[in-house]
Amino acid sequence: MSETSPKLRAELEGIPTYKPGKPAAAGGPVAYKLSSNENPYPPLPGVMESVTAAAASFNRYPDMACTALMNELSERFAVPVSHVSTGTGSVGVAQQLIQATAGPGDEVIYAWRSFEAYPIITQISGATSVRVPLTPGDVHDLDAMADAITDRTRLIFVCNPNNPTGTVVRRAELERFLDRVPGDVLVVLDEAYREFIRDPEVPDGVELYRERPNVCVLRTFSKAYGLAGLRVGFAIAHEPVAAALRKTAVPFGVSQLAQDAAIASLRAEDELLGRVGSLVCERNRVVEGLRAQGWTVPETQANFVWLRLGERTVEFAAACEQAGVVVRPFPGEGVRVTVGEAEGNDIFLKAAEGFR
Numbered sequence: 001m002s003e004t005s006p007k008l009r010a011e012l013e014g015i016p017t018y019k020p021g022k023p024a025a026a027g028g029p030v031a032y033k034l035s036s037n038e039n040p041y042p043p044l045p046g047v048m049e050s051v052t053a054a055a056a057s058f059n060r061y062p063d064m065a066c067t068a069l070m071n072e073l074s075e076r077f078a079v080p081v082s083h084v085s086t087g088t089g090s091v092g093v094a095q096q097l098i099q100a101t102a103g104p105g106d107e108v109i110y111a112w113r114s115f116e117a118y119p120i121i122t123q124i125s126g127a128t129s130v131r132v133p134l135t136p137g138d139v140h141d142l143d144a145m146a147d148a149i150t151d152r153t154r155l156i157f158v159c160n161p162n163n164p165t166g167t168v169v170r171r172a173e174l175e176r177f178l179d180r181v182p183g184d185v186l187v188v189l190d191e192a193y194r195e196f197i198r199d200p201e202v203p204d205g206v207e208l209y210r211e212r213p214n215v216c217v218l219r220t221f222s223k224a225y226g227l228a229g230l231r232v233g234f235a236i237a238h239e240p241v242a243a244a245l246r247k248t249a250v251p252f253g254v255s256q257l258a259q260d261a262a263i264a265s266l267r268a269e270d271e272l273l274g275r276v277g278s279l280v281c282e283r284n285r286v287v288e289g290l291r292a293q294g295w296t297v298p299e300t301q302a303n304f305v306w307l308r309l310g311e312r313t314v315e316f317a318a319a320c321e322q323a324g325v326v327v328r329p330f331p332g333e334g335v336r337v338t339v340g341e342a343e344g345n346d347i348f349l350k351a352a353e354g355f356r
């Protein structure tokens with residue numbers, strides 16, 4: 001750093017940067033990106049039209065309060081509009097939640113391994129991460145997470161289904177856990193992949209929010225709704241959490257294109273959820289295919305599968321890339337593979353078979 005550089009917060013230096021899923025290599029044989037849990041379907045024509053129409057006025061700032069989208073979400077989930085808060089992707093809302101609740105000396109609990117943004121946004125806030133290992137079956141250990149609560153705990157993330165394992169926590173265990181959490185600790189149910197769940201025992205976080213003032217639900221338009229590139233997510237939370245989210249929002253953080261596309265997507269929900277149904281069928285096919293090859297695959301309820309590969313992780317990811325699909329390696333641990341189009345999934349299954 002040169003002498004004229006601004007002085008930065010020293011602790012920022014130690015904070016890792018968020019690593020996005022690798023893009024498909026330009027000009028290479030890689031045709032399928034299965035590394036970021038995106039929706040492989042292109043935008044619906046009606047959604048595209050709303051974005052094109054909104055683009056005509058991008059010389060203007062968007063509606064900062066996201067009024068129309070908030071009203072639509074309030075109606076869709078039958079919650080007061082004052083309990084809805086939109087943000088720059090659900091990761092943006094998660095960052096606001098930490099900012100509003102935790103700082104130096106405070107603790108944030110989450111399972112590990114889980115969504116890699118949790119440690120980063122916790123560290124940025126100055127709070128301390130308390131990571132509770134998943135069970136050997138790669139599921140949240142909710143008893144251990146409750147045991148980890150101290151006077152300093154401010155916020156707990158429960159990622160359901162969990163990224164990157166796809167595993168879920170079910171109603172009875174989640175209720176038992178919530179009963180053990182003090183009322184002044186916020187539990188964030190991160191349901192980014194909610195629409196892919198088919199297990200009837202997994203509760204809808206919005207129902208839990210209705211019964212418990214310290215539960216906040218995080219959802220996104222990035223996955224089932226296919227708007228990852230537009231950056232819009234939302235939380236449903238009681239006061240005073242909802243009020244804190246309004247205060248910590250980045251001004252104009254959700255573009256008009258994103259707001260209008262999200263509204264158009266909610267109105268085209270039947271068609272979008274039909275696509276989700278097809279992806280769920282593909283997911284089941286991929287899981288069965290892998291198991292038939294002899295792999296141990298945790299029960300996934302998301303749009304991805306998790307393979308524990310330990311030291312062979314990087315090698316496996318390289319073999320997939322060579323075959324034409326990009327997957328997401330977590331070196332030393334395993335790979336997360338998004339369920340995509342049938343053709344890409346077939347290439348992945350073939351690569352996995354060749355690796356056994």
Ligand code: PMP
Nearest residue numbers: 089090091115163192220222233
């Ligand atoms: N939560 C989880 C569990 C995720 O996997 C992701 C995306 N990878 C997000 C939140 C953030 O999604 P977005 O910011 O696109 O809404």
